Amino acid sequence: MSFHYEQQQLRAESVVLGELAQRFGTPLYVYSKALIEANWRAFSEHWPSPHQLCYAVKANSNLAVLNVLAKLGAGFDIVSVGELERVIKAGGEAKKVVFSGVAKSAAEMATALNYGIGCFNVESVAELHRLNEVAGEHGVQAPVSLRVNPNVDAQTHPYIATGLRANKFGIAMEQAADAFREAASLPNINVIGADCHIGSQLLNTAPFLDAADIMLNLIMELRSEGIEISHLDMGGGVGIAYQQEQSPDIGAYLTALRERCERVDNLTLMLEPGRAIVGNAGVLLTKVEYLKPGSEKQFMLVDAGMNDLLRPSLYQAWHDIKPVKQATGASSQLYDVVGPVCETGDFLGHARHIAAEQGDILAVMNAGAYGFTMSSNYNSRPRAAEIMVSGATAHVIRERETLQDLWKGEQLLP
Ligand SMILES: Cc1ncc(COP(=O)(O)O)c(C=O)c1O
Numbered sequence: 001m002s003f004h005y006e007q008q009q010l011r012a013e014s015v016v017l018g019e020l021a022q023r024f025g026t027p028l029y030v031y032s033k034a035l036i037e038a039n040w041r042a043f044s045e046h047w048p049s050p051h052q053l054c055y056a057v058k059a060n061s062n063l064a065v066l067n068v069l070a071k072l073g074a075g076f077d078i079v080s081v082g083e084l085e086r087v088i089k090a091g092g093e094a095k096k097v098v099f100s101g102v103a104k105s106a107a108e109m110a111t112a113l114n115y116g117i118g119c120f121n122v123e124s125v126a127e128l129h130r131l132n133e134v135a136g137e138h139g140v141q142a143p144v145s146l147r148v149n150p151n152v153d154a155q156t157h158p159y160i161a162t163g164l165r166a167n168k169f170g171i172a173m174e175q176a177a178d179a180f181r182e183a184a185s186l187p188n189i190n191v192i193g194a195d196c197h198i199g200s201q202l203l204n205t206a207p208f209l210d211a212a213d214i215m216l217n218l219i220m221e222l223r224s225e226g227i228e229i230s231h232l233d234m235g236g237g238v239g240i241a242y243q244q245e246q247s248p249d250i251g252a253y254l255t256a257l258r259e260r261c262e263r264v265d266n267l268t269l270m271l272e273p274g275r276a277i278v279g280n281a282g283v284l285l286t287k288v289e290y291l292k293p294g295s296e297k298q299f300m301l302v303d304a305g306m307n308d309l310l311r312p313s314l315y316q317a318w319h320d321i322k323p324v325k326q327a328t329g330a331s332s333q334l335y336d337v338v339g340p341v342c343e344t345g346d347f348l349g350h351a352r353h354i355a356a357e358q359g360d361i362l363a364v365m366n367a368g369a370y371g372f373t374m375s376s377n378y379n380s381r382p383r384a385a386e387i388m389v390s391g392a393t394a395h396v397i398r399e400r401e402t403l404q405d406l407w408k409g410e411q412l413l414p
Pocket residue numbers: 056059077100101197199200201235236237238272273274275276369
């Protein structure tokens with residue numbers, strides 16, 4: 001299944017990636033439907049009842065991806081009205097949506113209330129008051145969970161750690177109980193949950209379990225005061241193997257989490273996985289434009305850049321880079337694989353041994369999460385097309401942007 005070589009050709013399920021590059025051009029994102037489904041089931045099959053899994057839409061928000069997950073019964077974690085509208089368009093149910101994000105506007109709150117979303121994950125007391133007002137204007141009570149910042153070190157890249165005191169996310173642990181009391185006193189707020197999300201790409205599950213203990217203690221304290229928290233949402237963050245790391249065993253993690261939660265009665269558990277669902281289910285195909293022997297290094301110049309896949313430039317993230325055809329005759333050499341964007345920081349991989357020559361197609365692996373969703377039009381580069389493979393069939397799920405798309409809405413002065 002998924003991405004593998006067969007007769008020296010890299011395939012997505014049974015589709016040859018080199019043929020997709022020829023048919024649809026590059027740069028090209030390609031996803032495996034079967035792998036997305038298998039990743040989802042790794043969570044849902046280990047997850048106790050009552051439960052709700054909310055896929056984090058920011059990881060990959062293509063409508064086809066959301067639709068595949070909606071059909072498996074997924075809920076969704078969103079951070080904007082744009083993501084909410086995508087979920088609805090893709091057939092997701094508003095009541096299974098949780099709305100995270102530190103700076104929700106009043107207009108976004110109103111739209112979410114109109115759709116009847118499942119829960120607002122509120123991240124500050126100021127936001128709580130705004131939501132109370134907006135809900136009042138709509139004559140409804142807003143279902144609310146407060147996002148707590150448990151001050152646990154996620155042991156991940158500093159840009160994607162979110163659960164430390166110094167981070168902007170959630171309500172500080174020291175202030176959390178008071179914030180819940182305040183929430184419970186507001187007429188248009190219905191406090192139903194508590195949540196946290198300590199960071200992304202965690203390879204060790206111990207910080208999640210530490211955070212769960214902290215959250216469970218808080219929930220017990222609040223319940224003893226009559227504040228009936230009915231769900232605990234532990235966010236996303238489960239990491240994947242980009243290099244040779246050992247990724248967490250989902251079953252073991254969920255079992256450990258479940259055992260901890262058993263000490264609180266009638267508590268619904270929720271999770272918001274993103275990367276673990278789509279990360280390894282996508283690749284970015286790119287063509288070698290030139291080989292350039294420098295005086296110090298050799299460069300492999302490819303047609304995908306930091307605007308297509310930002311992770312290496314932003315986090316020094318490592319993605320494996322493989323030729324889609326093995327044994328082409330090219331000899332393996334050491335290259336910096338760099339893109340066409342006018343930035344020294346525009347690279348896909350440094351110091352890689354690759355056997356490829358001009359015109360060959362490479363696959364940048366594990367690019368299904370935070371790949372296309374973080375892409376941009378920098379240097380006036382149209383964004384890539386996206387393909388979803390299912391068995392032997394390749395479906396275009398997003399057309400390549402055209403040059404006309406680039407200046408849509410722009411106006412010359414009169
Ligand atoms: C609130 C929230 N939930 C879920 C996620 C998904 O995280 P991941 O893709 O690491 O599972 C994120 C992103 O880090 C997030 O900010």
